[in-house]
Amino acid sequence: xxxxxxxxxxxxxxxxxxxxxxxxxxxxxxxxxxxxxxxxxxxxxxxxxxxxxxxxxxxxxxxxxxxxxxxxxxxxxxxxxxxxxxxxxxxxxxxxxxxxxxxxxxxxxxxxxxxxxxxxxxxxxxxxxxxxxxxxxxxxxxxxxxxxxxxxxxxxxxxxxxxx
Amino acid sequence: xxxxxxxxxxxxxxxxxxxxxxxxxxxxxxxxxxxxxxxxxxxxxxxxxxxxxxxxxxxxxxxxxxxxxxxxxxxxxxxxxxxxxxxxxxxxxxxxxxxxxxxxxxxx
Numbered sequence: 001x002x003x004x005x006x007x008x009x010x011x012x013x014x015x016x017x018x019x020x021x022x023x024x025x026x027x028x029x030x031x032x033x034x035x036x037x038x039x040x041x042x043x044x045x046x047x048x049x050x051x052x053x054x055x056x057x058x059x060x061x062x063x064x065x066x067x068x069x070x071x072x073x074x075x076x077x078x079x080x081x082x083x084x085x086x087x088x089x090x091x092x093x094x095x096x097x098x099x100x101x102x103x104x105x106x107x108x109x110x111x112x113x114x115x116x117x118x119x120x121x122x123x124x125x126x127x128x129x130x131x132x133x134x135x136x137x138x139x140x141x142x143x144x145x146x147x148x149x150x151x152x153x154x155x156x157x158x159x160x161x162x163x164x
Numbered sequence: 165x166x167x168x169x170x171x172x173x174x175x176x177x178x179x180x181x182x183x184x185x186x187x188x189x190x191x192x193x194x195x196x197x198x199x200x201x202x203x204x205x206x207x208x209x210x211x212x213x214x215x216x217x218x219x220x221x222x223x224x225x226x227x228x229x230x231x232x233x234x235x236x237x238x239x240x241x242x243x244x245x246x247x248x249x250x251x252x253x254x255x256x257x258x259x260x261x262x263x264x265x266x267x268x269x270x271x272x
Contacts (some may be wrong), residue, residue, distance in 0.1 A: 019230050032172040033204055071180040074193050096176045096203040129183045134230065162183050164232060 009149070011084050011142045013109035016102050016132050023097075024107060031097030037106040046104055048080070048088040050150035054121035062121035068092040070115045072129040079130070081105045082112035086146035090116055101130045110135070112143035115160075123152055127160035134164045173214035175228050176203045177245055178238060182231035187241035191248050199249070212249045215242050 022028050023035040038046070048063060049056040055063040063078075070077040071094050080090040081104045089104045101113045113130035116123065126147075128140045140161050144154055180194050181187035197203075199211050206214075218225045219242055226238040233241075 017230050029168045030172065031175065031204055032169060069197065071197055072183050074190075095201070096179060096198055097172070131179050131182055131229070131231070 009086050009146065011082070011086060011111035011146070012138065013084050013111050014133055014135050014139055015109045016105070016107050017134065020100075020102060020132050021107070023100075023102065033097040035097060036099050036103045038103055039106070043089055043104065043106075046089040046091055048090055050147075050152060053151045053153070055116075055118050055123060055152065056121060063090070063116075063118045064120055065092065065116060065118045070094050070129070071096065072127075072131070073115060075117060077115040077117045077125070077127070079104070080112075080114060080116050081110040081130075081133075082143050082146060084109075084111050086111070086142075086149065088146070100132050102132045110139075112139045112146075114140070114143070123147070123154070123158060125158050125160055126154070127162065129160075129162060136164060137161065167217075169210070170214040170217045171228055172204055173206050173211055174218045174225060174242075176206070177211070177215070177242070178225070178231065179229055181241060182229065182233065187233060187237060188244045191241075191244050194245070195248055208249060212246075215246045215249060218242055219246060 020030060023030045024037045026034045028034065045058050047058045057063045065076050065078045068076045068078045070079050078090040078092050079094045079101055080088055081101050082088050091099060091104060094100060110133055113133040113135050114126060114128040117125035126143060128135050140159065144159070147154065176198050177194060180197060181190045184190045199208060219239065224235055225242065226233060226235040
């Protein structure tokens, strides 16, 4: 029997941690500064696209994280979230109290979250390091599944999984 | 450590190390990404005061954000950050080196 592949996956999601609820409000007690939550139309500028095993930014250029900043890594990495349909959104600059994974998802649940190290469109490393979501193994597996559906096959060496 | 400003600044220092096996080894990264960038509009002096308040408090600092490190690990990290903020270079692993004033770090 042929394996049936769902062309429109509906991945399981995990909510943002309660500790960060309200961080987008001015004068919140979490950071004291308001974290930016992207409106749907704003989020489009952060959407990743995939073709021939390579990753592209929303502007059509090859995605590259050489100048990116993730608070959880010394090497330059972008932060990303994946929604329930397997769509990826990534940002080059994570800033405490201003822009986090929650910014990309507007505080909504995600199907995966973490970091991406991408050079010239080629995925070098993916992690599940997101302080706002702290996603477990299931969500990393969902990201890997979605990437595979988009033509980005991982050997396993690219995966930096941290248990929580 | 009852004021919310100190708690926010401590969160800014603790948040980046929650996935580091040894938070003390991440001192330079956090100093660069948080203190030097004046995260939360905090000055070096404000970060000093927040760390002092956290270390001097009997309240848990590890519980300021959801993370897995113990109270003692986070306090060891904050102690290393204290030294960094006051101009003592901290080598990876937390061992103190000779007191080398880093004036350029203190002018941010």
